[in-house]
Amino acid sequence: MSNIARHIAIIMDGNGRWATERGLRRVKGHERGAEVVRTLTTHASNHPEIEVLTLYAFSTENWKRPKMEVDFLMRLLNNYLKNETETYIRNEVRFETIGDISRFSPALQEQIARLKETTKHFSKLTQVLALNYGSQDEIARAAKSLCEGGEEITIESLEKSIESSRFGPVDLLIRTGGEQRLSNFLLWQSAYAELFFTPTLWPDFTPEELESIIDDFKKRQRRFGGI
Numbered sequence: 001m002s003n004i005a006r007h008i009a010i011i012m013d014g015n016g017r018w019a020t021e022r023g024l025r026r027v028k029g030h031e032r033g034a035e036v037v038r039t040l041t042t043h044a045s046n047h048p049e050i051e052v053l054t055l056y057a058f059s060t061e062n063w064k065r066p067k068m069e070v071d072f073l074m075r076l077l078n079n080y081l082k083n084e085t086e087t088y089i090r091n092e093v094r095f096e097t098i099g100d101i102s103r104f105s106p107a108l109q110e111q112i113a114r115l116k117e118t119t120k121h122f123s124k125l126t127q128v129l130a131l132n133y134g135s136q137d138e139i140a141r142a143a144k145s146l147c148e149g150g151e152e153i154t155i156e157s158l159e160k161s162i163e164s165s166r167f168g169p170v171d172l173l174i175r176t177g178g179e180q181r182l183s184n185f186l187l188w189q190s191a192y193a194e195l196f197f198t199p200t201l202w203p204d205f206t207p208e209e210l211e212s213i214i215d216d217f218k219k220r221q222r223r224f225g226g227i
Helices: 015-021 026-045 060-064 067-083 085-090 106-119 135-148 155-161 163-167 207-219
Strands: 007-011 052-059 093-098 125-133 172-175 194-197
Touching (some): 015 026, 026 207, 067 085, 085 106, 172 207
Parallel strands (some): 007 172, 172 194
């Protein structure tokens, strides 16, 4: 029986380098990257196996970038969620987030809440954006919550307390852009994920390459610690 890519997670890396290679401002890479998010989400919504697509959109470490770039990313995210609402509806995609969005502007938080409410009844695909997200922070917050509640910290109790756990374990984790590291992304949920690293920069990533990776994924042996 071949593997099923129920939950795919992607570290979308390479927007800035894509723009720089073309003599463009880095923000142009982010704009192009947002278009790829739309294309991949639409493709995944029509895939017979994919139920959850989690995308690393903004990490807790991304605040270290130049303020101008961070401000642009916030505007881009807000505009994307507003302009792509019809795409979510047309493709019956439920929108969710993981991470601490309290640091975002009230307007952006409201836009996020609005899209969640609008799409909450869809079940064709769940798209999860990791926003101001860091896996170590997520695990630490879950452990703190258990301690404050007087609960014993076990694998089972942590599993229930970690925010991203509600979307199930990651089956296939992809990183674009050539780097080969997880960058603090879904460390708990990717414990037994199959990892794929591609040199393709995110703005050049296509549904065809995704399908090629899924085909490779199906051929791998997943033992989950067994024989």
